Amino acid sequence: MEDNQIINVKNLTKIYPSKTEAVSDISFSVKKGEFFGFLGPNGAGKTTTMRILATLLFPTSGEVSVNGFELGKRDDQIRCSIGFALQGITLDLTASAWENLILIGVLYEMTRVEAKKRAEELLTLFGLDKVADSWVKNYSGGMRKRLDLAIALMHEPAILFLDEPTEGLDPVARRKVWNYLKELNQNGTTIFLTTHYMQEADFLCERISIIDQGKIMVTDSPANLKKKIGGDLDDVFIHYTGHDIQEEQLDLKAPDPYVRQ
Amino acid sequence: MVEIRKIFILFVRGFKQSTRPYPALLPEFLMPFFFFIINSAAFQRVVDLPGFSHSTYLQFYAPVALLTAIFVSSGSTGLELVTDISTGYMDRLFLAPVNRWYIVFAKLAAVGVKSASLVAFMMILFTFFGASFQGGIFGILLVFIFAFIFAMGWAGIGLSLAFITKNPRVVQSSFIFFFPFSFITTSQLPLNLLQGWYKIAVQINPVTYVLEGIRSVLIKGQIGGTVFLGLIVAIVFAFVTLSIATWAFKRSVLH
Numbered sequence: 001m002e003d004n005q006i007i008n009v010k011n012l013t014k015i016y017p018s019k020t021e022a023v024s025d026i027s028f029s030v031k032k033g034e035f036f037g038f039l040g041p042n043g044a045g046k047t048t049t050m051r052i053l054a055t056l057l058f059p060t061s062g063e064v065s066v067n068g069f070e071l072g073k074r075d076d077q078i079r080c081s082i083g084f085a086l087q088g089i090t091l092d093l094t095a096s097a098w099e100n101l102i103l104i105g106v107l108y109e110m111t112r113v114e115a116k117k118r119a120e121e122l123l124t125l126f127g128l129d130k131v132a133d134s135w136v137k138n139y140s141g142g143m144r145k146r147l148d149l150a151i152a153l154m155h156e157p158a159i160l161f162l163d164e165p166t167e168g169l170d171p172v173a174r175r176k177v178w179n180y181l182k183e184l185n186q187n188g189t190t191i192f193l194t195t196h197y198m199q200e201a202d203f204l205c206e207r208i209s210i211i212d213q214g215k216i217m218v219t220d221s222p223a224n225l226k227k228k229i230g231g232d233l234d235d236v237f238i239h240y241t242g243h244d245i246q247e248e249q250l251d252l253k254a255p256d257p258y259v260r261q
Numbered sequence: 262m263v264e265i266r267k268i269f270i271l272f273v274r275g276f277k278q279s280t281r282p283y284p285a286l287l288p289e290f291l292m293p294f295f296f297f298i299i300n301s302a303a304f305q306r307v308v309d310l311p312g313f314s315h316s317t318y319l320q321f322y323a324p325v326a327l328l329t330a331i332f333v334s335s336g337s338t339g340l341e342l343v344t345d346i347s348t349g350y351m352d353r354l355f356l357a358p359v360n361r362w363y364i365v366f367a368k369l370a371a372v373g374v375k376s377a378s379l380v381a382f383m384m385i386l387f388t389f390f391g392a393s394f395q396g397g398i399f400g401i402l403l404v405f406i407f408a409f410i411f412a413m414g415w416a417g418i419g420l421s422l423a424f425i426t427k428n429p430r431v432v433q434s435s436f437i438f439f440f441p442f443s444f445i446t447t448s449q450l451p452l453n454l455l456q457g458w459y460k461i462a463v464q465i466n467p468v469t470y471v472l473e474g475i476r477s478v479l480i481k482g483q484i485g486g487t488v489f490l491g492l493i494v495a496i497v498f499a500f501v502t503l504s505i506a507t508w509a510f511k512r513s514v515l516h
Binding site: 053054055056076077079080082086087088089090091092093094095099100102103106108109135151202 | 262
């Protein structure tokens, strides 16, 4: 493993109890301080991979290390190293933003004073300071998304996993989040992003992997991929995960009972 | 110390979750109160039956209303958990460097404390309607222990269903268990006045022994065999339901 690799994945496979092979023998690495994009169509295996890296799922086979800690052996150290803005909204809706943040801070072993200070910083940064004491269920979708991101950053993680972080945000809010993530990355945080917005991946990511049917199709910088295919990132995406390819693969797998739906 | 702080904040969160939104607490308070008022008024003349040893039906029924308070205050635990699972909030907690068992046990402790608090409130309320409680401070403390243990045991059923099905409708439907567990007991009449298959069913139902334990300490002021049997049954009941919940938790969440 190279010294500057903060995430290292070797021959990772995940087969669910339903026999669905969500991730099939993939290998890749992410460099320290890199903004890495993990793209693919729905059901390609993006979220499964991220959830394994974040210790939320056990892999079926393969080796994973995150921030130098081996998955399955030093999971608590991995958890301390990462922040994760999960797909959807993962907040306690009948608690305030303040309560949500303090709880997470204490679970990440901050003292109450530290947690309070950090929560204040984040609430101000994400423009939630004026509504900090209101229950989250009264927040708009954009506010909830921002709070979700603030929670992921509460313990100042070395690596930030973002699963569709700007889904449902209006263009202005999306641009604000992009700028903030850029700044965060420039300050040294490694970011692992999945998104359906190619423009987002193009703007933010230094390198991207495209995954389809549980396999990594290609890994390179957006600029190199665009040059190779001769179009924008949408064309690159379609080239590697295009409808025709998918249909062909599904046909080939049709007699297989484990076929992905 | 750090671990205690984690458990404590999870406990506080669990307590707040089960008491919010506040209007949702109303049925938990109203249902036992309603049962207490209606039944103690409707069955006043039952005291005239030969073999009925209590002075008033209100006095006889007060422990049943308290037990109902424990049932209803802990019955929503599974639903709260399934909400955490379905919204992904459980994943948020699992991402933190915290022992996953703390999450479940802090929640159970919160449910126990909530039930004991409701029981304390109902006892005060019932005294205004003529109920009197014996057993002194120690007796009252024992009733809180009953409430704490039995609430956790009852919550274990909802938790098991939540972990196994992850479906709010199934978990909500588990409320149906309340009826046989609560009614096929000595809730309406003492055991010596029951007959036939119903008497056998009442004797099989573990809740009967919990109810008799509470009744013995609170109404008769006796801290003896009935109380200890009730406590043992409550502990065994909690052990069984929480063992199932633990198995389901391992099976479904710790993949």
